[in-house]
Amino acid sequence: MNYTINDSKGNVLEVKAFHPGVFLEEEIEDRELLKKTVAQQLEILPTNLSEILKGKRNISPRLAVKLEKVFKISAEYWLNLQMAWDLQNAREEEYA
Template identity: 60%
Template sequence: MMNNQILDHNGNDIEIEAFHPGEFLLEEIEERGILKKDVASALHILPHHLSEIFAGKRNISAKLAVRLEKFLGISSRYWLGLQMECDLFIAKAEELSA
């Protein structure tokens, strides 16, 4: 079993927040110097939808993950894994606050 606990130098728990994969996507295309309109076109989505992904307001689907793999050469499993971890983090936080 994998332990997602993170400790500081004193051995105290550090709470981390999940990052939406859109943040990583934005970082990746900025690093590569790719225009956002070109990314949206290559992924067959509207530029507005791409902006919503960057903002974490729209999730990365399996279909989009496959397109990202084809366009960026980064595994679709990577993108879906990030999305799943983000979704689980949110679900657990909601369950704790219920």
């Protein structure tokens, strides 16, 4: 099922959520951080960070708070990204 919105000119735009790991990886790269260092700051294993970045592991409320502390991006933002991703997947499964 596709979800759409209209831009200011009335053109239909498809809305597609993405896993929060995509945004996290962009933040890490934009800030020129080492993934190993980020994992240490988040107090998680580097393999767990890699799984998050690949979309294989979700952002929990506890991790969202740690991300807020490290990146200065609110925990609510991280959880909203996760919720949008989860809802999209649930809808795709339900309407498939």
